Amino acid sequence: MRNLSKFLIVCTAYALVCLLGSPAVFGDTLKVCTTCKYHSVKEAVRQAKAGDIVLVDGGVYKESGIEITQPISLIGRNNPVIDGQNSGQIITIKSSNVKLEGFTVQNVAVSYMRDDAAIRVADRQNIQILNNTVLNTYFGIYLQNADNSVVKGNIVKGENTGKIESSLGNAIHVWRTDGAEISNNRVEGHRDGIYFEYVTNSQVHENISERNNRYGLHFMFSDGNVYTQNIFRENGAGVAVMYTRNIRMEHNTFEDNWGAAAYGLLLKDISQSVILNNTFRRNTTGIYMESSSRLDITSNDFDRNGWAIRLLSSCIQDTFRLNNFTGNSFDVSTNGSPTMNLFEHNYWDKYNGYDLDKDKVGDVPYRPVSLYSMLVERVPPSVMFMRSFMVDLMDSIERVLPSFIPESLVDERPSMKKIDHDSDRKLVQNLR
Amino acid sequence: MNKLIKYVLYDIVRNKIIVAYTLFLLLLSIGLFHLGGSPDKGLLSLLNLVLLTVPLISIVFGTTHFYNSYEFMELLVSQPIKRSKIFLSEYLGVSLSLSVAFGIGVGVPVLLFAPGATGLFLLLTGIFVTFIFVALAFLASVITRDKAKGIGIALLLWFYFALIYDGLVLFVLYSFGDYPLEKATLVLTALNPVDLGRVLVLLNLDVSAMMGYTGALYKSIFGSGWGIAIAFAVMVLWVLLPLLSARRVFQKRDL
Amino acid sequence: MIAIENLSKTYGKLTVLKDLTVHFEGGRVVSIIGPNGAGKTTMSKCILGMVLPDSGDIKFNGESVLRKYAYRSQFGYMPQIGRYPENMKIRQVIEMVRDIRKGAASIDEELIGLYGLKDMYDKRMGALSGGTKQKVSAALAFMFDPQVLILDEPTAGLDPISAEILKCKILKEKKKGKLILITSHIMSEVEEVADEVMCLMDGAVKFHETISGIKHHTNEERLSRAIAKIMNEED
Numbered sequence: 001m002r003n004l005s006k007f008l009i010v011c012t013a014y015a016l017v018c019l020l021g022s023p024a025v026f027g028d029t030l031k032v033c034t035t036c037k038y039h040s041v042k043e044a045v046r047q048a049k050a051g052d053i054v055l056v057d058g059g060v061y062k063e064s065g066i067e068i069t070q071p072i073s074l075i076g077r078n079n080p081v082i083d084g085q086n087s088g089q090i091i092t093i094k095s096s097n098v099k100l101e102g103f104t105v106q107n108v109a110v111s112y113m114r115d116d117a118a119i120r121v122a123d124r125q126n127i128q129i130l131n132n133t134v135l136n137t138y139f140g141i142y143l144q145n146a147d148n149s150v151v152k153g154n155i156v157k158g159e160n161t162g163k164i165e166s167s168l169g170n171a172i173h174v175w176r177t178d179g180a181e182i183s184n185n186r187v188e189g190h191r192d193g194i195y196f197e198y199v200t201n202s203q204v205h206e207n208i209s210e211r212n213n214r215y216g217l218h219f220m221f222s223d224g225n226v227y228t229q230n231i232f233r234e235n236g237a238g239v240a241v242m243y244t245r246n247i248r249m250e251h252n253t254f255e256d257n258w259g260a261a262a263y264g265l266l267l268k269d270i271s272q273s274v275i276l277n278n279t280f281r282r283n284t285t286g287i288y289m290e291s292s293s294r295l296d297i298t299s300n301d302f303d304r305n306g307w308a309i310r311l312l313s314s315c316i317q318d319t320f321r322l323n324n325f326t327g328n329s330f331d332v333s334t335n336g337s338p339t340m341n342l343f344e345h346n347y348w349d350k351y352n353g354y355d356l357d358k359d360k361v362g363d364v365p366y367r368p369v370s371l372y373s374m375l376v377e378r379v380p381p382s383v384m385f386m387r388s389f390m391v392d393l394m395d396s397i398e399r400v401l402p403s404f405i406p407e408s409l410v411d412e413r414p415s416m417k418k419i420d421h422d423s424d425r426k427l428v429q430n431l432r
Numbered sequence: 433m434n435k436l437i438k439y440v441l442y443d444i445v446r447n448k449i450i451v452a453y454t455l456f457l458l459l460l461s462i463g464l465f466h467l468g469g470s471p472d473k474g475l476l477s478l479l480n481l482v483l484l485t486v487p488l489i490s491i492v493f494g495t496t497h498f499y500n501s502y503e504f505m506e507l508l509v510s511q512p513i514k515r516s517k518i519f520l521s522e523y524l525g526v527s528l529s530l531s532v533a534f535g536i537g538v539g540v541p542v543l544l545f546a547p548g549a550t551g552l553f554l555l556l557t558g559i560f561v562t563f564i565f566v567a568l569a570f571l572a573s574v575i576t577r578d579k580a581k582g583i584g585i586a587l588l589l590w591f592y593f594a595l596i597y598d599g600l601v602l603f604v605l606y607s608f609g610d611y612p613l614e615k616a617t618l619v620l621t622a623l624n625p626v627d628l629g630r631v632l633v634l635l636n637l638d639v640s641a642m643m644g645y646t647g648a649l650y651k652s653i654f655g656s657g658w659g660i661a662i663a664f665a666v667m668v669l670w671v672l673l674p675l676l677s678a679r680r681v682f683q684k685r686d687l
Numbered sequence: 688m689i690a691i692e693n694l695s696k697t698y699g700k701l702t703v704l705k706d707l708t709v710h711f712e713g714g715r716v717v718s719i720i721g722p723n724g725a726g727k728t729t730m731s732k733c734i735l736g737m738v739l740p741d742s743g744d745i746k747f748n749g750e751s752v753l754r755k756y757a758y759r760s761q762f763g764y765m766p767q768i769g770r771y772p773e774n775m776k777i778r779q780v781i782e783m784v785r786d787i788r789k790g791a792a793s794i795d796e797e798l799i800g801l802y803g804l805k806d807m808y809d810k811r812m813g814a815l816s817g818g819t820k821q822k823v824s825a826a827l828a829f830m831f832d833p834q835v836l837i838l839d840e841p842t843a844g845l846d847p848i849s850a851e852i853l854k855c856k857i858l859k860e861k862k863k864g865k866l867i868l869i870t871s872h873i874m875s876e877v878e879e880v881a882d883e884v885m886c887l888m889d890g891a892v893k894f895h896e897t898i899s900g901i902k903h904h905t906n907e908e909r910l911s912r913a914i915a916k917i918m919n920e921e922d
Contacts, residue, residue, distance in 0.1 A: 259648055260645045260647075260648035260649070261645065284647075284648075306647070327473065375602065375605075375606060378606070378609050379605045379606060379609040379613060380614075380645065380646035381605060381613045381614050381616070381617035381646050382602060382605045382606075382617070383646055383647050383650070384617050384618075384620075384621050384627070384631055384650060385598055385601065385602060385627070386634060387476065387479070387480055387630060387634060388598045388627065388630060389480070389483070389484055389594055389595055389598070390595050390596075390598035390599045390602065391598070391602070392480075393595070394599075394602075
């Protein structure tokens with residue numbers, strides 16, 4: 001539905017462009033290469049009129065400060081490289097309806113005052129940034145106030161070895177934008193992989209964000225977005241999303257986010273959202289939830305995380321259904337007694353109840369919060385006693401005679417068998 | 433000394449218990465690796481069992497062996513040999529044979545199913561725990577002449593290190609939860625060789641065993657070369673302390 | 688050869704040796720007698736370093752033996768009840784001790800031959816009768832040609848022929864100038880082999896005299912009577 005409406009919008013836009021300025025449609029092609037009329041991208045772009053195509057052939061162009069002020073297409077053939085040589089921002093798009101495709105853009109120095117990026121769009125709409133490679137820059141692709149823009153198929157790779165967070169920019173940075181599409185990008189080595197602030201009604205899908213110093217995905221105040229089939233891997237602090245409502249996260253993979261303060265997914269003040277069919281694997285914390293309410297967390301896999309879920313007592317009315325919890329050190333931990341949350345039909349590998357009536361639902365409730373997890377929550381150094389015989393004993397006794405763990409956190413109908421989400425997921429993978 | 437160890441070893445090997453122990457560990461390890469699914473899971477289950485059974489068997493076997501070798505030691509004491517030599521030969525004989533049993537029983541399956549640094553740490557830990565608990569066994573044995581009492585003390589020691597100590601520490605941690613306890617916990621861990629071994633293996637295991645800020649802190653300590661070196665140095669101390677005090681008592685006691 | 692000076696030993700509240708001072712010369716067989724619990728075995732064990740005295744000193748050829756071990760190469764010891772590692776064979780026990788005492792000048796295998804131990808070399812110690820174990824103990828004690836032999840109840844458990852063999856061996860070794868200390872309760876035996884009798888009572892020397900001296904002193908022909916007489920006199 002949404003795609004259809006978008007298609008209509010694009011068509012309308014094209015129709016408008018056709019009507020308003022016919023030269024734009026049948027624009028000229030300005031070629032840039034060593035033997036062409038133009039040797040410099042900057043020069044060609046300056047000469048281009050609305051609707052022109054600037055075609056840049058392979059080679060290294062040592063340029064920066066390229067400003068696109070007309071609705072043109074800047075297309076690279078045979079992988080041209082624009083090397084900014086650390087002399088400021090490289091491409092600034094100051095016109096709507098611009099297409100930028102097929103370049104390698106590299107070397108932008110750190111600039112704390114201007115936030116220099118390889119490619120920046122400022123206050124213009126309908127921009128398409130496709131299949132570029134951005135290497136060794138401060139910010140990678142920076143959209144501000146750029147409604148209905150598409151960032152697709154790009155690789156943004158930073159140099160973060162040995163650097164601290166504050167000297168790094170974000171790979172894809174979007175601010176105050178509506179209806180953006182960020183897809184099939186590969187981002188790594190920056191501060192945040194994908195950064196959204198006040199971004200609404202946007203699509204983020206099939207991106208891979210890994211090895212960023214801080215967050216693989218970071219958004220705030222960005223309502224109504226959909227995140228599907230992304231992979232967030234080995235980011236310094238995982239993924240953090242805050243102060244947002246009405247989002248959907250489906251079929252994403254959060255894995256190998258390890259460290260002192262790393263989360264597969266950190267939810268702070270998130271409400272009325274859906275987290276469906278995701279995989280959380282080998283994270284320090286699978287999902288960390290603070291002040292988050294009315295979330296539907298269904299059909300996810302939590303595998304081999306330190307904590308699968310840390311549910312702080314400020315969370316209310318969250319639903320956890322049909323999830324698989326396997327090989328986690330702690331399934332659920334909490335700092336108090338969160339209320340009105342529902343756990344139902346989840347599979348817990350630590351469950352050792354029975355199913356006499358053979359309805360595939362355990363006859364005894366499962367309490368996913370262990371006494372020891374509460375102790376660790378209260379006294380973090382006690383992690384040192386993990387897997388100690390005493391701890392196992394303590395937990396077993398508490399499970400039989402619960403007296404400390406919160407009464408409300410209980411799965412009354414635990415699933416006896418691991419729930420198969422795989423067929424669903426395989427289908428999705430095939431579609432990719 | 434080598435000759436004495438040879439005879440002690442011979443005596444132990446003739447004893448079927450050591451063979452049974454090897455087979456027990458072997459079956460256990462192979463079973464756990466098959467059940468566990470992933471090698472890491474197998475290692476984790478194995479770690480738990482190793483840290484429970486190896487100290488128990490070592491301390492009980494060490495104590496009974498000591499009492500059963502009274503005649504042997506009597507025979508030797510009237511010969512021109514230093515007492516400490518007799519004692520150390522007995523000690524090395526027992527700990528070496530138990531270590532070999534452990535090395536075969538656990539080491540071979542680990543090499544087959546989960547080779548790598550963690551497996552190596554598990555083996556080293558097991559061997560250290562063997563040496564430590566045989567030393568504790570000998571200490572228990574020289575304290576009293578009564579075999580039943582000696583085994584009683586040994587079992588109490590095992591119970592203390594395997595169970596009570598952790599309970600006490602957790603209680604202390606809970607009671608003083610409002611204070612920063614990172615360093616204190618580190619020290620408390622070092623005061624129990626079983627805990628030290630467990631942490632050493634866990635922190636080097638590539639699963640989500642240790643987490644969060646504290647986990648990362650400890651991992652940075654125990655994961656570094658220095659941390660590992662210090663941990664093993666503490667283990668060595670854990671061998672030497674009971675062993676040397678037991679030797680002291682043994683040299684002064686009447687046979 | 689051996690001088691014991693002011694030796695005291697207590698086990699808890701029980702005083703076993705009380706300021707014991709005694710002196711033994713080489714070339715003599717000394718029989719140590721006394722009631723049960725008088726401290727005979729404790730004294731022997733003190734000499735061998737198996738029991739550490741509370742105070743006093745023991746000198747062997749003028750040198751203190753306390754906390755030393757090398758002097759034991761000049762000692763042979765036959766315990767009252769020989770206890771051996773059950774899993775070892777006779778051969779292994781003998782070889783082991785030989786292994787330990789490698790420096791010994793000469794090896795005396797006479798008793799091994801006389802007792803026919805070689806035929807039983809492959810028997811486990813645990814399977815041996817008390818008497819056979821005693822034979823092994825005796826063989827080991829004499830094997831390294833020591834200057835001092837300490838025999839604790841040597842003939843108890845031995846059959847008469849084996850006991851006779853042992854007695855002959857004792858006399859033979861005495862002639863080589865050795866000191867032989869025997870604790871025994873059998874007076875006829877004492878009379879047969881010993882030159883001197885030392886009687887311990889409550890951890891102190893009751894008397895220490897040559898056999899002829901005792902007989903002369905008490906006007907008795909038989910040693911057992913003579914000793915009984917001394918005992919009674921004291922009461």
